[in-house]
Amino acid sequence: MIRLNDVTKVYPNGSKGVEGLNLHIKKGDFVFIVGSSGSGKSTLIKLLLKELDPTSGEIIINRVKTNELSRRQIPYLRRNLGVVFQDFRLLPNKTVYENVAFAMRVIEAPSRIIRRNVPAVLALVGLGQKGRSYPNQLSGGEQQRTALARAIVNNPPILICDEPTGNLDPDTAWGIMQLLDDINKRGTTIVMATHAKDIVDAMQKRVVTLKRGHIIRDIEKGGYDDEA
Numbered sequence: 001m002i003r004l005n006d007v008t009k010v011y012p013n014g015s016k017g018v019e020g021l022n023l024h025i026k027k028g029d030f031v032f033i034v035g036s037s038g039s040g041k042s043t044l045i046k047l048l049l050k051e052l053d054p055t056s057g058e059i060i061i062n063r064v065k066t067n068e069l070s071r072r073q074i075p076y077l078r079r080n081l082g083v084v085f086q087d088f089r090l091l092p093n094k095t096v097y098e099n100v101a102f103a104m105r106v107i108e109a110p111s112r113i114i115r116r117n118v119p120a121v122l123a124l125v126g127l128g129q130k131g132r133s134y135p136n137q138l139s140g141g142e143q144q145r146t147a148l149a150r151a152i153v154n155n156p157p158i159l160i161c162d163e164p165t166g167n168l169d170p171d172t173a174w175g176i177m178q179l180l181d182d183i184n185k186r187g188t189t190i191v192m193a194t195h196a197k198d199i200v201d202a203m204q205k206r207v208v209t210l211k212r213g214h215i216i217r218d219i220e221k222g223g224y225d226d227e228a
């Protein structure tokens, strides 16, 4: 589903984001990417999203070599990837319903399907009653649920999460993790970069540890790496 072959990213100023990464993520996996600040987590996420291109090596997502995609083809890659960020990134002037519907309008989904799928996904994330609210009328947890609904409404096979619980209190963070676990159990592959040791320890999923741009540990099922 996702494969990195000897991927290196050197930034224009010469600093190395990641170096020589080899990683295979199978369909249905739930993978935590951990590592201290500056270890390369954000660089890896940006490479997966093709916000950055590798300096060398190749990245394959759903059998497509993303290096070879033209700018025009990037939207097709993005359809395979739902994304959730730490800071939610909702559109402030749109309601919860419209924030989610917007993701469907972008891919030109028919109105009939939008009217059917948006309420269904809002119910799934526990926001069935909040469709008319604006982001500034929501708690942080509700905003992140909205972002999650938007990320999954088009049914992407892969969900990329960059520190999705970073702005949330522990109870709210657990609610989000429960949702991610449910989404994963429905078959979506999840890659989540995080610093949240307690969450990683409790979930007992695959954990990939980065240090200075290298993978130093990759375990199938386990806790946070205290070396990270």
Ligand SMILES: Nc1ncnc2c1ncn2[C@@H]1O[C@H](COP(=O)(O)OP(=O)(O)OP(=O)(O)O)[C@@H](O)[C@H]1O
Binding pocket: 011, 012, 013, 015, 016, 017, 018, 035, 036, 037, 038, 039, 040, 041, 042, 043, 044
């Ligand atoms: N735009 C950039 N230009 C130059 N160097 C960069 C840039 N972005 C990141 N780096 C460098 O790449 C390395 C990895 O950074 P990255 O942001 O991927 O780490 P991170 O693990 O996501 O950190 P954090 O947990 O603080 O977000 C660091 O040495 C950083 O200084």
